[in-house]
Amino acid sequence: xxxxxxxxxxxxxxxxxxxxxxxxxxxxxxxxxxxxxxxxxxxxxxxxxxxxxxxxxxxxxxxxxxxxxxxxxxxxxxxxxxxxxxxxxxxxxxxxxxxxxxxxxxxxxxxxxxxxxxxxxxxxxxxxxxxxxxxxxxxxxxxxxxxxxxxxxxxxxxxxxxxxxxxxxxxxxxxxxxxxxxxxxxxxxxxxxxxxxxxxxxxxxxxxxxxxxxxxxxxxxxxxxxxxxxxxxxxxxxxxxxxxxxxxxxxxxxxxxxxxxxxxxxxxxxxxxxxxxxxxxxxxxxxxxxxxxxxxxxxxxxxxxxxxxxxxxxxxxxxxxxxxxxxxxxxxxxxxxxxxxxxxxxxxxxxxxxxxxxxxxxxxxxxxxxxxxxxxxxxxxxxxxxxxxxxxxxxxxxxxxxxxxxxxxxxxxxxxxxxxxxxxxx
Numbered sequence: 001x002x003x004x005x006x007x008x009x010x011x012x013x014x015x016x017x018x019x020x021x022x023x024x025x026x027x028x029x030x031x032x033x034x035x036x037x038x039x040x041x042x043x044x045x046x047x048x049x050x051x052x053x054x055x056x057x058x059x060x061x062x063x064x065x066x067x068x069x070x071x072x073x074x075x076x077x078x079x080x081x082x083x084x085x086x087x088x089x090x091x092x093x094x095x096x097x098x099x100x101x102x103x104x105x106x107x108x109x110x111x112x113x114x115x116x117x118x119x120x121x122x123x124x125x126x127x128x129x130x131x132x133x134x135x136x137x138x139x140x141x142x143x144x145x146x147x148x149x150x151x152x153x154x155x156x157x158x159x160x161x162x163x164x165x166x167x168x169x170x171x172x173x174x175x176x177x178x179x180x181x182x183x184x185x186x187x188x189x190x191x192x193x194x195x196x197x198x199x200x201x202x203x204x205x206x207x208x209x210x211x212x213x214x215x216x217x218x219x220x221x222x223x224x225x226x227x228x229x230x231x232x233x234x235x236x237x238x239x240x241x242x243x244x245x246x247x248x249x250x251x252x253x254x255x256x257x258x259x260x261x262x263x264x265x266x267x268x269x270x271x272x273x274x275x276x277x278x279x280x281x282x283x284x285x286x287x288x289x290x291x292x293x294x295x296x297x298x299x300x301x302x303x304x305x306x307x308x309x310x311x312x313x314x315x316x317x318x319x320x321x322x323x324x325x326x327x328x329x330x331x332x333x334x335x336x337x338x339x340x341x342x343x344x345x346x347x348x349x350x351x352x353x354x355x356x357x358x359x360x361x362x363x364x365x366x367x368x369x370x371x372x373x374x375x376x377x378x379x380x381x382x383x384x385x386x387x388x389x390x391x392x393x394x395x396x397x398x399x400x401x402x403x404x405x406x407x408x409x410x411x412x413x414x415x416x417x418x419x420x421x422x423x424x425x426x
Contacts, residue, residue, distance in 0.1 A: 025058060028065050037072040040065060056101035063094035064106040071113060074120065081121070081140060088117045088147045112215050115208065118144050119194065119201055122154070125161070134165030142174065151204030152183050156229060159236070168240050175237045179257075184264075185229035192218035230257070231266025238274045250274055265294045269301070281308060299332040306338070310345055321345055336395040339388045340402060346385035347405075353378045382409045393422070 024047040032040040044066050051062050067090035074083035091110040098107045121144045128137035141158035145151060159174035190209035194201050195217060203209035212218040234257040241250035254271045261267055272287035285308060292301050306324035309317050325342040328335050353374055360371045389406045396402045403422065410419035 022058070025061055025065065028069070029061070032065060032069050032072070037069040037076070038078070040069040041073065044069065056097065056103060057105075059097045060094055060101070060103070060106050063090045063097060064110065066090040067094060067110065067113060071117060074117075080124065081143060084117050084121050084124075085143050085146070088114055091117070092147075111211065112217070114147070115212050115215075115217065118147055118151075121147075122201070123197070123199070125157075129161060129164075134161050135167055135170070138162035138165060138167070138170060138174075148204055152178070152181060153185060153189075153202070153204070156183065156185060156233070159233075163236060163240070168243055172237065172240045175233055175240070178233050179237065182260075183230070183233065185226055187226055189224050189226045190221070191224070192221040194218055228264060228266050230261060230264055231268075231270040234267055235270035235273055238270065239277065242274075242277055247278060265291055268294070276308070281312070284308065297331055299328040299335055299338070302328040302331065303335065303338050303341075306341060310341065318345060318348070334395065336392060339392040339395065343385045343388040343392055343405070346381060346388065347409075349381060350378065353381070379413065382412050385409060386413070 024043055028040040028043040028047075031037070031043060044062065047062070048066075051059055054062065067087045070083045070087035070090060074080045074087060091114045094110045095107050098104050121140050125137040125140035125144070128134070128140065138158045138161040141154050141161060145154035145158060155174055155178055159171050159178060162171035162174055165171075188206070190203040190206050191200050192203065192209050192213055193199070201212075201218065203212065206223075209218070209221055213221050234254050237253045238250035241247070241253065251274065254267065254274050258264070258267045258271060268287055268291045272284050272291065275281075275283040275287065285305065288301055288305055288308075292298065292305075295301065302324045306321045306328065309324060310321035311317075312320075314320075322342065322345060325338045325345070328338040329342070332338075357371060357374045357378075360367050360374075386409055389402070389409055392399075392402050393406050403425075407419060407422055410416075410422065
């Protein structure tokens with residue numbers, strides 16, 4: 001009889017607990033519908049420890065109410081970051097619970113809300129970034145990644161933003177996570193316009209983007225190819241190690257990356273830039289030359305070689321720089337900086353020529369002949385730079401330095417009409 005009474009007592013206790021739980025859910029639901037999400041949250045916290053014994057229907061309702069209350073509090077700017085993350089967890093637990101039960105009552109709404117939560121965090125990160133609150137932005141981006149680790153580009157964004165914050169330890173931690181998952185970022189980027197703010201959101205998957213469009217929150221979906229970011233990741237890791245004074249760790253990081261990914265040209269470029277950082281110019285040029293063999297149509301590689309060659313004191317440096325700039329322009333006829341740098345390269349002897357001319361103080365026939373020869377050489381120099389300067393002006397219409405340099409060249413060449421026309425432009 002005692003055993004029988006014990007069973008009855010236990011059954012009674014369970015019944016009372018379930019009943020109380022139902023009442024608390026009703027109270028939380030009522031508070032939420034009346035706009036009092038803080039009260040709904042407080043009520044749900046009281047019952048949370050009991051939810052493990054709840055029915056499938058009660059679990060679903062609990063997680064939906066919890067997610068909705070937390071999300072509403074976040075929208076009201078109450079502990080925004082924390083409540084957004086906790087709301088997302090609740091929605092994910094709801095979806096998992098309904099997947100187990102096979103009864104889907106709230107999952108569609110939860111998925112829609114999850115998209116909103118991620119977008120709120122992402123947009124909050126963008127706002128922080130705009131006002132240079134880089135660390136806050138990085139932390140929010142990392143939270144977005146934590147919500148859905150398939151969305152690993154958010155971890156990449158978080159790492160870069162932490163680097164902008166000059167929080168090198170935080171950035172290094174994020175970049176090492178990217179390295180651990182062998183993230184490359186190469187593939188497709190799924191975007192759609194958010195109807196609420198007319199801004200384009202990036203989605204972690206094609207399905208997520210298409211679901212948002214079907215739900216009506218987004219429009220104008222598009223997909224774009226994304227190049228590998230692996231080289232950037234290892235380059236930034238190396239730069240952080242250099243910032244910390246650990247050049248050996250920097251070189252090892254990039255070397256290991258290349259060994260694991262021998263066909264990744266971006267890593268070869270990253271290693272080259274590391275040697276540039278450590279002023280090993282010859283190794284830089286050697287590695288960039290290898291990268292050009294792998295990708296002969298990369299204008300940036302030729303441009304970078306042009307910059308490095310132009311800074312060299314070697315006898316053939318100018319000719320090599322000019323050749324590389326011209327190759328960059330051949331590949332990309334709109335390469336603005338290549339035109340400008342080529343013009344500057346052509347004009348680089350101007351100071352020396354002027355000095356030589358000013359040193360001629362005599363008026364003998366020999367002095368005049370020497371002066372005229374230098375003057376002719378200077379005019380020829382201006383003429384050689386002119387087409388590149390004019391193209392740079394066309395592409396850099398608002399650049400005052402380009403305009404001033406071109407005006408000086410027009411003046412030196414007595415091109416009065418062109419001088420006046422350019423001078424009149426605002």
